[in-house]
Amino acid sequence: MRPRWQKIEKQIPGLDTEYFEYDERKDIAEKYNIENTKLPVFIFIDKEGKELERVTGEVAEKTLIDLINKYRNL
Secondary structure, eight states: OHHHHHHHHHHSTTOOOOOOOTTTOHHHHHHTTOTTSOSSEEEEEOTTSOEEEEEESOOOHHHHHHHHHHHTTO
């Protein structure tokens, strides 16, 4: 999924994304409660750190772009 995100990042300048390896960042896994969820997981968070939406598993590029556009200006 990272190549898909990297492609999207090139299409949408200014997109703020962070990548975390589940098994290397237990603190992040606990914070966002992803220990027992299907991977990969994508969490859309607002500027205050509030979770807006999450999707799990393989996600189509168009779906990701639609979600980015949905939350982009919040």
